[in-house]
Amino acid sequence: MIQLKEIDKFIESRFQRIFILKGINLTINEGEFVTLMGPSGAGKSTLLNILGLLDEDYAGEYWFGDNNITKMKDRERSSLHKSEFGYIFQAYHLIDELTVYENIETPLLYRKVSSNERKSIIANLLDRFNMVAKKDLFPAQLSGGQQQLVGIARAIAGKPRILLADEPTGNLHSGQAKEIMEVFQELHQEGTTIIQATHARENADYGTRLIQMLDGKIDQDEVITHV
Amino acid sequence: MWKNYLKVSFRNLQKRKLYTGINLLGLTIAIVSFLAICLYINHEWSYDRMYSDYNRIYRLNQEFRSEGESQLVSSTPSSLIPTLIDEVPEVENGTLIFDLSIFSSVMIDSGEGNQEEKSFAYADENFFEVFDFDLISGNPNQVLSEPNQLVLTKSTAERYFGNAISSVGKALKVDNQDYIISGVMEDFPSNSHIDFDFIASFKTHRHGTKPEWSPSNYYNYVKLKEGADPQGFEGKLGQIVDKYLGKDLAEYGYETAFFIQPVTQIHLGDQTLGSIKPGSDIRYIYIFGVVALLLIAIGIINYVNLATAEATERNKEVGLRKAMGAGRGQLFGQFVSESMLLTFASTVLSLMVLYLISPKFASLSGVPLNLDLVVSPIGIALLIAFIVLIGILAGLYPSLILSGMEPIKALANKTKVGGGAWVRKSLVVFQFFVSIGLLISTFVVKSQLDYMKEVNLGYDKEHLVSLNYHYNMREGIETIKNEILRSGAATSISRAADMPIHIKAGYKIFPGGDNQREFMITGYSVDNDIIQTIDLDLIAGNNFSDSDIKRSDLEERNEHFTAILNESAVKEMGWTVEEAIGKTINLGFNENTEVKGVVRDFYFNSLHHQVGPLVIFNDPDQANVLLIKLPEGDPSKHLSTLEGIWEELVPERPFNPVFVDQAYNQMYSSEQKSGWIFGLFSGIAIFIACMGLFGLVSYVALRRTREISIRKVLGATQGNVVSVLAADFLKLLSFAAVLAIGFGIWFSKSWLQDFANQTEPSIWPYIIAIGIVFSLAIFTIAYRSWKVFSLNPAKTLKSD
Incomplete structure (x- = not known):
């Protein structure tokens, strides 16, 4: 589904190139639940941003199915971005001025989903995450775990095939983190491809594949087997 | 989608109260001025279009x-x-x-x-x-x-x-x-x-x-x-x-041409002598139109500047929305809808303000504001178009900046809105250019008005009262004059055709006697007491005396008659002041008029005109006013004495005294009005511009909080901090001031052109205008930076 070939990402400084990613070759198949791990600065977030089409400033080739993303036009890339990807952030990044309901609604608006359809999608999501009673609250009125649930609901509202999560539990305590990971597992079982970056080894156990990164390179790539 | 845009915009505006307040106030004031001027221009433009055909x-x-x-x-x-x-x-x-x-x-x-x-x-x-x-x-x-x-x-x-x-x-x-x-x-x-x-x-x-x-x-x-x-x-x-009048005209030597003027052009077109209503100068209409556009521009600029400065605060939101799939057009729509919402709110507010001030405006400008026009279907359609246009104009640039950010950088708060700095800077320069320019114009107008009030007119208009005189009163006039003089309510009284502020009658000097030239001359029909009553300066010859014959008593055209000329008339004849005495001139109605005296030139017309030749002669039957010089002291006491005598002797005519100095000021009411209007609008422009500056300084100060705190830790005083912040802005203001001086020079030249008698050009209008705007700007900056300075550095630095 996704294939990266010789991806380099670097910053030109005055005296040398500082590589953030160097020579990344990676293939991810549909239905995988991939965990990126590694110390700070290893390049996890950068790789995730490139995968999620948020960063277009790199060298190498990015194939999505049969399409070479690096050669795509802006318009095509943007529509691919809309239809295939959902994002979850460490700091939740909900829009403070919008209610829970409206936050979930926003990506649907950008996808021009009709009003009735929006209502039913959001109703289902609220129901699924037990947040029906909280739909008119603003982010500031929710706990961190609840905010991240809204973040997930928002990310999957547009029914993306790939979910990208950057340290989704980084700001949560362990109980809430466990809850979030269980949701991920469920989504994975429903067929969504998930790629997450994390520091926590226990989070990787929910996935199917673990990629260890170090200094901008892939250090280890192993399959996680569930007993 | 639009519903969502509006909802989000509304919440955003609600959340940032200072920002919204500044923009709302600035736009409202600008729109009120704009609409008021538009209605005024419309009124002037609509003159005489109500008749069918x-x-x-x-x-x-x-x-x-x-x-x-x-x-x-x-x-x-x-x-x-x-x-x-x-x-x-x-x-x-x-x-x-x-x-x-x-x-x-x-x-x-x-x-x-x-x-x-x-x-x-x-x-x-x-x-x-x-x-x-x-x-x-x-x-x-x-x-x-x-x-x-x-x-x-x-x-x-x-x-x-x-x-x-x-x-x-x-x-x-x-x-x-x-x-x-x-x-x-x-x-x-x-x-x-x-x-x-x-x-x-x-x-x-x-x-x-x-x-x-x-x-x-x-x-x-x-x-x-x-x-x-x-x-x-x-x-x-x-x-x-030609057929009916040609012969007469030729005989009198008049050269006249008859022409037609469309009724719609009577008010704003070529001005004629003696219209029913004084017309307007179309140049003022243009000037007002430009001022209206400038004020709206200043209001829009405020919004543009604040919104782009504020973009730094909002880049996280923009990045997020992009990550969620927002296209550039969609983001653009959202920010434009925000500016439109603000414009809409300001317009509604403006209409309310307009409704409240319309009686005051009508009494000051003399033009009623027809608010029905605004709520008519066309008015509403225009207003909607106006809101959309202003909303787009104001929202366009900030939206482009915001929607053009790269999502990753925006999310990481790394975007600096520095790229558009020169746009913002030139907008600030423009705002202050307009403010200072208008203020300079105000002071130029004011100095000319002051000059006109204080200039030595050559006669004394203080304590001079004018009463209406009618031909029918001629029998009893000596009794009236004597009674008043005896009561002590006047020191001197004279009948005259007009108040000396504006003598209208045109005569002609014909060749004859000692003069061979022909020219137009203003004639002042008076009685023998005029010189002492209005205190003219007789520089040669003698005053009129009771032995001088009245014009109405002349029986033949060559009978001996007497007149007093002014210096300009003497010069026009080609004589010196001394030579003129005793010479004979031909006034047309009398061919044997002796020049009895010469008075120093005095301003007998509006200061728009140079003093021309004037002849003063004894012709009280043409008089329309009775000029009365009151003694020093409280005029109201003398007036009530006058009124008593008047009611006793002329019971059939009402007692309507007019002070000549007030009538004089009245003559310049249109100049006073334009001075007043310039003052008002420059005040408004400065207010809006300073508000915008306040907002802009706020954002700069906010962004430099860390820097200011570090400086404070290192021992900077508040003055140091203010000067750090002020330096950038003062550079812009100085540039604006230079441009405004250029404008001021052009303006004073072209406005004063209309006055034959001008005040000396002076640098004071420039110094005062620039001084006022700079001190207001510095005050604004100082106030804002004081707030940042007073923050506790321990806190501001820790959060970084």
């Missing part, structure tokens, strides 16, 4: 030429209309108005004593056909068809009879002659150049049944047939005049 109605004017100078006059002979209707096929109809008030006021008696009225005219029976004003009561074809008919305006009827309808058929005495009220009309609209309280049938007037080719005292209007060629008509008008 207004585009076929013309006023007949004539142009007098003499020695390269030309004078447009709006009055013509009374024979013109009947002749034109008879002889020129293009003419469909025509009417004549005779404005009695330019000659004298009338006394109206409804049975409760005389009241003086100043807005009385005669009109012929076609008046209501050509100008189809609405009659509340009466048939338009009949109300002016018989002698002694009188049409009142509604408010006049209510003034005299309490009720408009019931006044029809009642009688009024006008100068002791009986009139029957034949109809009542709606008050003349404020945008009609015709405006009277009384219209009497012209047949009542002694010239009404017998049209004449002389004098030229009537306003004549024609309505041409549909499709008639106005230029062709003008040619025929010339032929008619």
